[in-house]
Amino acid sequence: MRFLIARSHGRAGETHYDTFEVEVKKGDTVLDVLFRIQDEHDPSLAFRYSCRGAVCGSCAMLINKQPQLACRTQVMGLGEKDMHLRPFPAIETVPPEWSPAQGVLVEPLPNLPVLKDLVVDMRPFFRALRDMELWAAPAQEPRTQGPEGRARIQRYLDCIMCAICYGSCPVNAEHSDYVGPAALAKALRFYADSRVTDRQRFLDAALAPNAAPMCELIMNCVRACPKGVAPGGAIRQLKALGHGHATDTQ
Amino acid sequence: MTIRHDVLIVGAGLAGLRTAIGLAEHCDVAVVTKTHPLRSHSVAAQGGINAALGKDDSWERHAFDTVKGSDYLADQDAVEVLTKNAAAAVYECERWGTAFSRNDDGTIAQRPFGGASFPRTCYAADRTGHNLLHTVYEQALRLGVTVYEEWFATSLVVSGGRVTGLVALELSSGDVLGLASRAVVLATGGFGRVYGRSTNALINTGDGCAMALRAGAPLKDMEFVQFHPTTLYGSNILITEGARGEGGVLTNSEGHRFMGEYAPDQMELAPRDIVARAIQTEIDSGRGVDGQYVWLDLRHLGASRIKERLPGIREICMHFGGVDPVDEPIPVQPGQHYSMGGVHCDWTGKTPVKGLYAVGETSCMSVHGANRLGGNSLLETLVFGAVTARTVAKDLASTGEPDVTAVEDAAFRERERLQGLLLRKTGSRPTDIRRELGPVMDRLVGVFRNETGLTEALGRVRGLQGQAQRASLGETDREFNYALVRALELENMLLLAEAITLGALMRRESRGAHWRTDYPQRNDEEFLKHTLVTGAPGALAVQYTDVHLGRFEVKERKY
Numbered sequence: 001m002r003f004l005i006a007r008s009h010g011r012a013g014e015t016h017y018d019t020f021e022v023e024v025k026k027g028d029t030v031l032d033v034l035f036r037i038q039d040e041h042d043p044s045l046a047f048r049y050s051c052r053g054a055v056c057g058s059c060a061m062l063i064n065k066q067p068q069l070a071c072r073t074q075v076m077g078l079g080e081k082d083m084h085l086r087p088f089p090a091i092e093t094v095p096p097e098w099s100p101a102q103g104v105l106v107e108p109l110p111n112l113p114v115l116k117d118l119v120v121d122m123r124p125f126f127r128a129l130r131d132m133e134l135w136a137a138p139a140q141e142p143r144t145q146g147p148e149g150r151a152r153i154q155r156y157l158d159c160i161m162c163a164i165c166y167g168s169c170p171v172n173a174e175h176s177d178y179v180g181p182a183a184l185a186k187a188l189r190f191y192a193d194s195r196v197t198d199r200q201r202f203l204d205a206a207l208a209p210n211a212a213p214m215c216e217l218i219m220n221c222v223r224a225c226p227k228g229v230a231p232g233g234a235i236r237q238l239k240a241l242g243h244g245h246a247t248d249t250q
Numbered sequence: 251m252t253i254r255h256d257v258l259i260v261g262a263g264l265a266g267l268r269t270a271i272g273l274a275e276h277c278d279v280a281v282v283t284k285t286h287p288l289r290s291h292s293v294a295a296q297g298g299i300n301a302a303l304g305k306d307d308s309w310e311r312h313a314f315d316t317v318k319g320s321d322y323l324a325d326q327d328a329v330e331v332l333t334k335n336a337a338a339a340v341y342e343c344e345r346w347g348t349a350f351s352r353n354d355d356g357t358i359a360q361r362p363f364g365g366a367s368f369p370r371t372c373y374a375a376d377r378t379g380h381n382l383l384h385t386v387y388e389q390a391l392r393l394g395v396t397v398y399e400e401w402f403a404t405s406l407v408v409s410g411g412r413v414t415g416l417v418a419l420e421l422s423s424g425d426v427l428g429l430a431s432r433a434v435v436l437a438t439g440g441f442g443r444v445y446g447r448s449t450n451a452l453i454n455t456g457d458g459c460a461m462a463l464r465a466g467a468p469l470k471d472m473e474f475v476q477f478h479p480t481t482l483y484g485s486n487i488l489i490t491e492g493a494r495g496e497g498g499v500l501t502n503s504e505g506h507r508f509m510g511e512y513a514p515d516q517m518e519l520a521p522r523d524i525v526a527r528a529i530q531t532e533i534d535s536g537r538g539v540d541g542q543y544v545w546l547d548l549r550h551l552g553a554s555r556i557k558e559r560l561p562g563i564r565e566i567c568m569h570f571g572g573v574d575p576v577d578e579p580i581p582v583q584p585g586q587h588y589s590m591g592g593v594h595c596d597w598t599g600k601t602p603v604k605g606l607y608a609v610g611e612t613s614c615m616s617v618h619g620a621n622r623l624g625g626n627s628l629l630e631t632l633v634f635g636a637v638t639a640r641t642v643a644k645d646l647a648s649t650g651e652p653d654v655t656a657v658e659d660a661a662f663r664e665r666e667r668l669q670g671l672l673l674r675k676t677g678s679r680p681t682d683i684r685r686e687l688g689p690v691m692d693r694l695v696g697v698f699r700n701e702t703g704l705t706e707a708l709g710r711v712r713g714l715q716g717q718a719q720r721a722s723l724g725e726t727d728r729e730f731n732y733a734l735v736r737a738l739e740l741e742n743m744l745l746l747a748e749a750i751t752l753g754a755l756m757r758r759e760s761r762g763a764h765w766r767t768d769y770p771q772r773n774d775e776e777f778l779k780h781t782l783v784t785g786a787p788g789a790l791a792v793q794y795t796d797v798h799l800g801r802f803e804v805k806e807r808k809y
C-alpha cells in the first residue's frame with residue numbers, strides 16, 4: 001500500500017511529501033506502518049508515540065485529512081471513515097499528488113506549529129491548563145461524592161489531552177489565542193464537580209474573552225474526539241451558564 | 251552550558267511526579283522526562299489501587315496478602331510501610347481531586363482483585379491510572395514544578411563516589427546537555443519492552459535501571475517478570491480477566507477447550523500464572539494457531555451480552571486487532587506485564603550509591619517479591635514517592651554542592667560517543683537487533699525457563715550486545731531523532747536482558763513468576779534471597795542478599 005507522508009524540518013522549513021510503499025496486513029494500525037517506515041525506509045521520520053493503545057494521547061495526526069490517533073486507526077478500512085467535519089483550509093487542501101484511491105495521506109495535526117515531520121509544538125495546547133489554573137485546591141479532609149455526582153463529570157474525566165479537538169477546530173485555525181475545546185471541557189469538569197468549593201473561578205476562566213465566547217459551536221470537536229468527551233457540549237453549557245441559564249450542573 | 255538544580259527526578263509518571271510534589275516546597279527540584287508527563291505508562295493502568303479502607307479490613311491483612319502473593323520474597327518492612335500508608339495515599343488523591351468511583355453512600359468504592367482476601371481495590375471506572383496521573387500532574391502544575399519535557403536521560407554522572415547529576419539529550423534540538431544536582435531520583439518505570447510481547451507502553455525500556463547499573467548500583471530480582479495470560483495477538487494489548495469472567499472460553503487450533511486438562515475446576519478462571527502456563531504449553535506443543543496464539547472465544551455469549559457487558563474489550567479488539575469478538579474469536583497469547591525487579595534500594599528509596607535514589611516500578615525495595623499483586627504497584631508509586639521525597643529532603647541537609655566540572659566532562663564525552671554512533675556508516679541496524687532480542691526473551695526467558703534455554707539466551711544476548719556496539723543508524727536528523735533514542739533504549743534493554751537472564755539462570759528453583767521446568771520446587775534453603783546483579787555489560791556478576799522477614803512466617807503459597 002502507498003503512504004504519502006508530510007515531511008518538514010522545523011518552523012521555517014518547507015513541507016514536502018515523501019511516498020513509501022509498505023506491505024500491510026490485517027490488524028495493522030497507522031502507527032505500526034510509521035514504525036515500519038522508520039525501521040525499513042527512513043530512520044529520520046519523526047512522530048510521537050507511547051502507549052500504542054489510545055490512552056496516552058501522544059499520536060494525534062491528520063490521516064486522510066481527518067484528525068485521528070495513529071495507534072487506533074486500522075489501515076484496512078480507512079476508506080470508509082468520514083467524520084463529516086466542517087471544512088477549513090488545513091483539512092480541505094489536498095496535495096496535488098494525492099487522492100484517496102492512491103493510498104494513505106499522513107500529515108501533522110493542524111492548528112499547532114510543526115516542529116518536524118509529524119511532530120507539532122503542543123505548548124499552545126497545554127498552556128491553557130496553567131493559564132486557566134485547571135487544578136483543584138487541595139481539600140483538608142477527604143470528601144464523599146454520590147455516584148450520580150461522579151457520573152455528571154465522567155465524560156470530561158475521560159479526556160486524554162491528545163489535542164485532536166484543537167486540531168479539528170476551525171476557530172483554533174484562525175485564532176491562535178483561543179484556548180480550545182479540551183481546556184474548556186476540563187474547566188467544566190471542575191466547575192461541575194460536586195466536591196469543588198471554589199467553582200466560580202473555573203467558570204470565570206472559561207468565560208474569558210479567548211475562551212468559551214470565541215467558540216462558534218461548530219462541533220467538529222465532538223465529531224473528532226476519540227474518547228467521546230464531546231467538548232462542544234461542555235462549551236454550550238458554559239456559554240449558557242455565562243448567560244445565567246442552566247445552573248443545575250453541580 | 252550546565253543546568254543546575256538541587257534535585258533531579260528522571261521520570262514523570264506517578265512515582266516521579268509524586269516525589270517532585272513532595273520536594274517542591276523544600277528545594278529546587280526539576281523533572282526530566284522523555285515524553286510529556288501525561289504520556290507516561292502510569293496512564294494505562296486500568297484496574298485500581300489497593301488500600302484497606304473498610305472497617306472489616308486492616309493494613310495487616312493487606313500486608314499478609316502482599317507477602318503471600320510475593321511467594322515470601324518481599325521485604326516485610328517495606329510491605330508494612332506500603333500497606334500502613336495506603337489509605338492516606340488514596341485519600342490524598344481524593345483531596346487533590348481524583349474522581350474515584352463511589353458507593354451509593356458516597357464513600358470510595360472497592361472491588362475484589364486477584365490474591366486479595368478482601369475487596370480493597372479502589373478504582374476510577376476502568377481508568378484508574380489515567381485519573382490518578384492527571385490529578386498528580388495537575389498538582390505538580392499548581393506547585394510550578396519545573397519539567398524538562400522530551401529530554402532523554404542517557405547517563406548518570408558519578409564523582410568521588412556520589413551521583414552529582416546526569417546527561418540528557420534534548421529531543422527538539424538534538425543537543426546533549428549536562429544537568430548538575432545534589433541528588434538524582436530514578437523514576438523511569440518498568441522494562442517490559444525487553445520482551446517482544448508486552449502489555450507495556452513502547453517507551454518502557456528500563457533506561458533508569460540500565461543507567462543505575464552503569465553508575466555502580468546493583469539491580470535486584472530482575473528475573474521476576476510477571477506475564478499476563480491473555481494479550482491481544484499482534485499489539486499485545488491487555489485483554490482483562492473480565493472477558494473470561496463473563497464466560498469467554500479458551501480453545502486451541504484443534505478447537506478444543508483445553509483448560510480442562512490444566513485446571514478442571516476453575517477452568518478459564520484459574521489464577522493468572524496457571525492460565526499463562528496452560529496457554530504457553532498448548533502453543534509449545536504445536537496446538538497454537540499459526541504456532542503463535544490460541545483463541546479466546548466470546549461468540550456464544552451473543553452480540554447483545556458482549557456489547558452490553560464487555561464494550562471496552564470489544565473496542566480494543568476492533569481498533570487494535572481488526573477483530574469483532576461478536577463474529578470472530580480473539581487471538582490471544584501470554585505477554586510480559588510487570589517488572590518486579592529493579593534498582594536495589596531500601597524502603598526509604600536509597601540505593602547503595604550516594605546521592606542516587608529510586609522509586610516506582612523502576613525500583614526494587616522490594617514490596618512485590620517474586621510476584622506482584624494487582625493494584626499494589628500504583629500504590630507503590632504514591633506511597634514511596636512521598637517517602638523518597640522525605641528521604642531526599644533530609645539527606646540534602648548534609649550534602650554539598652554538585653561537581654559541575656565532572657558533569658561538564660561527562661556531557662562532553664557523551665556528545666562524542668553519540669557523534670560516533672551517528673557517524674558510523676556501516677554495521678547492523680538496531681531494528682534487526684531489536685527484532686531478534688524480543689523473541690529470544692519471549693521464548694527462552696519467558697513463562698517457562700530451563701538451564702539449556704537460559705544458557706542459550708545468555709549467549710545470544712551477549713552476541714547482540716556486541717552487534718549493538720557496532721550498529722549504524724543510517725541517515726538521521728539532529729532534531730527529534732527518534733531512531734537515536736530507540737538505539738539508546740536498545741542498548742539499555744540489552745544490558746537488562748543480560749541481567750534478567752543471568753538472574754534466572756542462577757536461580758535454580760521455581761518461585762512466584764519465575765518458573766523453572768528443571769527445578770519445579772521452591773527452595774527456601776538456598777533461594778529465600780534477593781538476587782543482586784552488578785558489573786559491566788557482558789560480564790555481570792550475581793550475589794545474594796537476605797530477605798527482610800518479619801511478622802509473617804514463611805509458608806507454602808497456596809490459594
Ligand SMILES: Cc1cc2nc3c(=O)[nH]c(=O)nc-3n(C[C@H](O)[C@H](O)[C@H](O)COP(=O)(O)OP(=O)(O)OC[C@H]3O[C@@H](n4cnc5c(N)ncnc54)[C@H](O)[C@@H]3O)c2cc1C
Pocket residue numbers: 260261262263264265266282283284285286287289290291292293294295296297298299378379401402403404437438439440449450451453454456457458488587588609610611612624625626627628629631
Ligand atoms: C496494561 C497495564 C495495566 C496496569 N494496571 C494496573 C493496575 O490496575 N493497578 C496497579 O497497581 N498497577 C497497574 N499496572 C502497573 C502500573 O501501571 C505501573 O507499575 C506504574 O504506573 C508505574 O509507574 P512509574 O511512575 O513507576 O513509571 P511510569 O508511569 O512508567 O513512568 C516512567 C517515566 O519515566 C520517564 N522516562 C523513562 N526513561 C527515561 C529516560 N531515559 N529519560 C527521561 N525520562 C525517562 C517516562 O517518560 C515516564 O515519564 C498496570 C500496568 C500495565 C502494563
Ligand code: SF4
Pocket residue numbers: 158159160161162163164165166181182185224225226227228229230231
Ligand atoms: S476532548 Fe477529546 S479530542 Fe480533545 S483532547 Fe480530550 S480526548 Fe482529545
Ligand code: FES
Pocket residue numbers: 048049050051052053054055056057058059060069070071072
Ligand atoms: S500512542 Fe498513546 S494514544 Fe496513540
